[in-house]
Amino acid sequence: MASRAKATILDIAREAGVSKSTVSLVLQGSGLIRPETAVKVRKAIEDVGYVYNRGAANLRKAHSNVIGMVINDLTNPFFTELAVGMERVFQSAGIVPFIANTAENPVRQEEVLKSLMEQGVAGLIVSPARGTTPGAFRRIETAGVPVVFAMRRLPESRIPVIAPDNHRGAFLATAHLIGKGHRRLAFFGGSSDLVVYHERLGGFREACATLGIAAADTLVFEGETSRKGGIACLDTAIAMAEPPTAALCFNDAVAFGAMLALRKHGLEPGADFAVVGFDDVTEAEHYMPALTSVAVDAAGLGERAAHAMLKMIQSRTTRAEDHIGAVNLVVRESCGPARPRRPGMGDAA
Amino acid sequence: MASRAKATILDIAREAGVSKSTVSLVLQGSGLIRPETAVKVRKAIEDVGYVYNRGAANLRKAHSNVIGMVINDLTNPFFTELAVGMERVFQSAGIVPFIANTAENPVRQEEVLKSLMEQGVAGLIVSPARGTTPGAFRRIETAGVPVVFAMRRLPESRIPVIAPDNHRGAFLATAHLIGKGHRRLAFFGGSSDLVVYHERLGGFREACATLGIAAADTLVFEGETSRKGGIACLDTAIAMAEPPTAALCFNDAVAFGAMLALRKHGLEPGADFAVVGFDDVTEAEHYMPALTSVAVDAAGLGERAAHAMLKMIQSRTTRAEDHIGAVNLVVRESCGPARPRRPGMGDAA
DNA sequence: GCCTATAGATGGAACGTTCCAATAAATCAA
DNA sequence: TTGATTTATTGGAACGTTCCATCTATAGGC
Numbered sequence: 001m002a003s004r005a006k007a008t009i010l011d012i013a014r015e016a017g018v019s020k021s022t023v024s025l026v027l028q029g030s031g032l033i034r035p036e037t038a039v040k041v042r043k044a045i046e047d048v049g050y051v052y053n054r055g056a057a058n059l060r061k062a063h064s065n066v067i068g069m070v071i072n073d074l075t076n077p078f079f080t081e082l083a084v085g086m087e088r089v090f091q092s093a094g095i096v097p098f099i100a101n102t103a104e105n106p107v108r109q110e111e112v113l114k115s116l117m118e119q120g121v122a123g124l125i126v127s128p129a130r131g132t133t134p135g136a137f138r139r140i141e142t143a144g145v146p147v148v149f150a151m152r153r154l155p156e157s158r159i160p161v162i163a164p165d166n167h168r169g170a171f172l173a174t175a176h177l178i179g180k181g182h183r184r185l186a187f188f189g190g191s192s193d194l195v196v197y198h199e200r201l202g203g204f205r206e207a208c209a210t211l212g213i214a215a216a217d218t219l220v221f222e223g224e225t226s227r228k229g230g231i232a233c234l235d236t237a238i239a240m241a242e243p244p245t246a247a248l249c250f251n252d253a254v255a256f257g258a259m260l261a262l263r264k265h266g267l268e269p270g271a272d273f274a275v276v277g278f279d280d281v282t283e284a285e286h287y288m289p290a291l292t293s294v295a296v297d298a299a300g301l302g303e304r305a306a307h308a309m310l311k312m313i314q315s316r317t318t319r320a321e322d323h324i325g326a327v328n329l330v331v332r333e334s335c336g337p338a339r340p341r342r343p344g345m346g347d348a349a
Numbered sequence: 350m351a352s353r354a355k356a357t358i359l360d361i362a363r364e365a366g367v368s369k370s371t372v373s374l375v376l377q378g379s380g381l382i383r384p385e386t387a388v389k390v391r392k393a394i395e396d397v398g399y400v401y402n403r404g405a406a407n408l409r410k411a412h413s414n415v416i417g418m419v420i421n422d423l424t425n426p427f428f429t430e431l432a433v434g435m436e437r438v439f440q441s442a443g444i445v446p447f448i449a450n451t452a453e454n455p456v457r458q459e460e461v462l463k464s465l466m467e468q469g470v471a472g473l474i475v476s477p478a479r480g481t482t483p484g485a486f487r488r489i490e491t492a493g494v495p496v497v498f499a500m501r502r503l504p505e506s507r508i509p510v511i512a513p514d515n516h517r518g519a520f521l522a523t524a525h526l527i528g529k530g531h532r533r534l535a536f537f538g539g540s541s542d543l544v545v546y547h548e549r550l551g552g553f554r555e556a557c558a559t560l561g562i563a564a565a566d567t568l569v570f571e572g573e574t575s576r577k578g579g580i581a582c583l584d585t586a587i588a589m590a591e592p593p594t595a596a597l598c599f600n601d602a603v604a605f606g607a608m609l610a611l612r613k614h615g616l617e618p619g620a621d622f623a624v625v626g627f628d629d630v631t632e633a634e635h636y637m638p639a640l641t642s643v644a645v646d647a648a649g650l651g652e653r654a655a656h657a658m659l660k661m662i663q664s665r666t667t668r669a670e671d672h673i674g675a676v677n678l679v680v681r682e683s684c685g686p687a688r689p690r691r692p693g694m695g696d697a698a
Numbered sequence: 699g700c701c702t703a704t705a706g707a708t709g710g711a712a713c714g715t716t717c718c719a720a721t722a723a724a725t726c727a728a
Numbered sequence: 729t730t731g732a733t734t735t736a737t738t739g740g741a742a743c744g745t746t747c748c749a750t751c752t753a754t755a756g757g758c
Contacts, residue, residue, distance in 0.1 A: 006492060006493075008713090008714055008715085009714065009715065010714080018737075018738090019737065019738045019739075020714090020715085020738085020739090021716085021717085021737070021738055021739075021740095022736085022737060022738075024715070024716060024717085025716095025736095025737085027715095028716085032735080032736070032737085033736065033737080034735085034736060034737090037736080037737085049488065049491050049492065051466050051467060051488070051492055052467045052715090053408075053467065053469065053713090053714055053715065054404075054467040054468055054469070054715090055403070055404030055405070055407050055408055055468070055469055055713095055714085055715090056404070056408050056713070056714035056715040056716090056743090057714080057715050057716070058404050058715085058743090059402075059404055059405050059408065059713095059714080059715065059716090059742090059743045059744060059745085060714090060715055060716040060717075060742070060743050061715085061716065061717095061743090062743080066464075066468070074423070074429050074432060074433060074448075075426070075429055075430070075433060077424070077426065080423050080424055080429060081424070083423060083450070084423060084424060084450070084452070087450055087452070091457065091460075096449060096460060096461055096464035096465075097449075098447035098448070098449060099423075099447065099448040099449065099450065100445060100446075100447060100448065101432070101433070101436055101448065103433070103436070108440065111440075111445060112445055115415075115445035116445075117400050118400060118401045118402065118403040119403055119404070119415070119468070120402065120403070120404055139398065139400070142398050143355060143398065143400055144355075227635065256635065260635060283632065286576065286605065286609060288637040357743090357744055357745085358744065358745065359744080367707075367708090368707065368708045368709075369708085369709090369744090369745085370707070370708050370709075370710095370746085370747085371706085371707060371708075373745070373746060373747085374706095374707085374746095376745095377746085381705080381706065381707085382706070382707075383705085383706065383707090386706080386707085401745090402743095402744055402745070403745095404743095404744085404745090405713090405743075405744035405745040405746090406744080406745050406746070407713090407745085408712090408713040408714060408715085408743095408744080408745065408746090409712070409713050409744090409745055409746040409747075410713090410745085410746065410747095411713080
């Protein structure tokens with residue numbers, strides 16, 4: 001049933017009664033061969049159950065058509081949206097990207113990158129794992145393989161970045177909260193080893209400062225970027241002598257966690273405590289109450305990153321311009337009713 | 350900055366003053382070379398910025414260490430859990446699996462499989478796209494590459510399958526609904542071109558039949574396996590002259606949709622209409638109301654599939670035993686209070 | 699001192715492609 | 729008819745590895 005030793009281009013040549021060169025030409029769709037010959041060859045290919053050996057070809061050609069997408073957390077719908085966006089453009093370019101997950105683990109990331117490089121990828125789109133060391137991409141850069149960072153950046157790297165405007169998003173969200181009358185605000189979740197964290201926290205702080213919130217009234221709670229982290233942040237916040245009345249969360253998962261915890265404490269998200277998320281995953285819209293969140297268009301950024309990569313490969317350069325994607329605040333129900341509250345402590349029902 | 354032509358094993362040899370054979374031996378950690386020589390070689394490797402060319406090596410060796418995981422929908426957390434489970438075991442086996450997404454599109458799947466085969470994968474774990482044609486894997490089978498199906502199976506294929514016990518899961522869920530006093534039941538979502546669909550529907554029907562629900566009182570609504578599909582199913586069901594009072598949903602996404610639609614109609618999930626999901630994604634637990642669902646342990650099945658694949662590769666066979674994973678019903682709030690209702694129409698509050 | 703083992707290192711062929719240069723056959727211009 | 733041009737096809741070298749068979753020392757046994 002299974003033909004033993006796998007067929008090569010020479011087997012096809014023998015079968016079709018032509019030379020290996022002719023078969024090779026047919027394989028790459030050259031117009032140089034007579035149509036009848038091509039038909040004959042294609043039939044032979046079918047008959048012997050041939051499968052093209054791209055490794056052998058790359059040995060000669062030196063440019064592969066595989067692109068690696070390295071994702072830090074496939075479990076987070078935000079990043080799968082990013083991946084899906086990238087895939088969309090690669091697909092229409094006739095390229096099959098390979099996705100590898102690093103599970104937010106720098107060591108794993110190292111392995112993954114090594115493996116991808118050994119496979120001879122033409123390019124790499126990476127959302128780096130938390131705690132990636134500055135030198136992690138040095139070897140890849142010296143190898144001349146184009147890399148673009150998506151969503152996240154590294155502290156002092158020259159690698160092009162496609163990411164949302166985190167600072168502005170956080171500013172917008174915080175301004176919204178303040179506009180609702182809140183005067184004591186928290187920032188929930190995230191950890192300081194991520195550049196994104198500083199960007200978002202920076203926006204939060206700037207909004208507080210420019211809109212007249214005293215530094216003493218802006219509270220920051222680091223924590224896991226997950227539901228669990230959100231729960232923990234809210235629990236410790238609510239236990240304070242003078243608890244905040246609203247929180248900007250590092251991402252939607254944290255926001256969901258915070259809302260869960262609010263209910264646990266007998267408080268109603270929106271009415272008793274305002275929460276806004278970041279990323280606007282699809283779930284945000286369907287949650288109860290629907291989550292107000294900063295939309296970043298992950299899929300769009302993915303497409304953008306893929307296009308940048310394609311262009312880099314084509315023009316055989318390793319440089320490209322950064323792109324900071326527009327964000328916008330999607331107002332739903334998790335910050336209470338539409339009309340602004342009266343100035344004051346603002347936590348009355 | 351970037352060293353031009355990429356370094357090969359010969360460059361290392363020259364640098365270290367040894368032969369290419371020696372370098373090769375060092376690379377594969379052979380004990381045949383003198384330690385001091387090995388050190389010298391390893392230094393040269395570092396110095397020239399060498400990256401191993403697996404393609405060239407495979408040309409000679411004929412067994413690669415890449416495994417392809419082909420997923421039908423990366424957007425569905427259920428399948429990413431599966432992927433993460435597989436990854437876990439491959440990682441500890443020192444293998445980096447490449448994930449490819451087919452977006453539930455058989456044509457795309459064809460491309461993806463072709464690409465993976467050309468790359469010379471050692472094995473393939475596939476959750477086939479809806480509408481996959483029976484012959485889609487013939488070529489791969491004749492090439493002798495081991496394949497395992499995860500979660501889904503094809504109608505009449507000899508390829509080993511790792512999947513949950515869909516029939517039993519549906520039976521359990523339906524029995525639960527009937528035990529709650531419901532007498533007119535619906536099955537929401539899914540389409541008949543999926544084997545899973547028939548398995549789950551079969552369990553539903555068997556439970557109805559054996560527990561005394563008339564065929565006229567078991568309603569089936571096909572539909573998309575998404576929130577949108579769930580909304581559509583509920584909308585048409587509720588518009589009937591004699592609507593059902595409970596529904597088993599093809600999966601959790603459909604269940605979320607149905608609950609959303611219930612609220613839209615002013616009905617409260619759980620109290621006014623019972624819904625149970627399938628798959629028990631993490632979101633189910635946190636939903637309002639928390640969703641009663643059939644837990645299938647996607648990650649566990651992924652691990653199982655990965656182990657099966659590893660074993661197949663090791664024993665160079667293309668056959669393995671099917672594995673039907675245990676399921677269990679996780680009862681939460683979406684079917685109303687714990688005590689059984691009075692027999693009767695059962696839709697009174 | 700000679701023969702045999704052994705440890706360590708090596709040259710060369712092979713793997714399955716691509717692509718250049720060369721060839722053969724057919725067509726055209728004169 | 730002849731030479732030039734075009735159209736189809738082809739052999740061979742190269743790509744970067746692995747691995748077998750071979751080679752050279754050095755050590756050991758006598």
